[in-house]
Amino acid sequence: MGAGQFRMRLCVLPGVEAVEADSTHSFGRHMHDQFGVGVIIRGAQKSASGRGPVEAGPGDVITVNPGEVHDGRPIDDAGRAWRMLYLDPALIARASLDISEGRSADFIFSHPVMADAAMARWLQSVYSAMLAPEGGETLLAETELLDIIASLLGIRSSKSFPPSIARAKSLIDDDPSSEVTLTALAEASGLSRFQMLRGFTRATGMTPHAYLVQRRIGIVRQMIAKGMPLADAACAGGFADQSHMTRHFVRAHGVTPGAYALAFG
Secondary structure, three states: OOOOEEEEEOOOOOOEEEEEEEEOOOEEEEOOOOEEEEEEEEEOEEEEEOOEEEEEOOOOEEEEOOOOOEEEEEOOOOOEEEEEEEEOHHHHHHHHHHHOOOOOOOOOEOOOEEOOHHHHHHHHHHHHHHOOOOHHHHHHHHHHHHHHHHHHHHHEOOOOOOHHHHHHHHHHHOOOOOOOOHHHHHHHHOOOHHHHHHHHHHHHOOOHHHHHHHHHHHHHHHHHHOOOOHHHHHHHOOOOOHHHHHHHHHHHHOOOHHHHHHOOO
16 A cells, blocks of 8 residues: 555454555544544654544554544654554444443543554454454454453543533534534533533534534444445535535545445445
């Protein structure tokens, strides 16, 4: 894979997506509706994660939680390369329940960057298992994934939002494809419009509008993965049209919706 490329890889397990990248692309503030864990293969990057500003270099493990606002830019003109696995929250919840023998489905990454050579090697092994072409390798992929989630359970924490902001956030989360006004969000929170705007941005790392756009991108991603035509996915996600959706999708994922769709073709 040449520099400047993003490649979506089909995985043997449902609820898992693999992405390879070698790029100088700088990502603006965005979020994913999945857990992400991967390894920097070459180069280095800086990012403003939901857990503070960080730098990651070759061999470092990088993580992201669902809904966590972050960005990413290369440290120099050479760019950086990485491999990432994106995991649906439902898959993680099932694994966490299994590992804890039914005690808890909660899981969240505490560290956006980990300098752990053994974990990095293990993750690359898991990544390879996810890409195995033969159906008979599903057991290997399931085993590797469950084992590494069990290991990562040791570095979890929790995050909560102030109740007023949680109510405003839920108004968006309950139906991201619908229009919502600042007044409606303020009424849901019980705050003034300015107090809600300031509190929402402080708690989530995004303005309500930016957060709404990211939630819509999450809907679009799921619809495209299920085979929905791009124009229909744009409509389902609440975007004005396909070009509007494409602009935001590329900013968040580094690939066009069409390239993303090809990974599931």
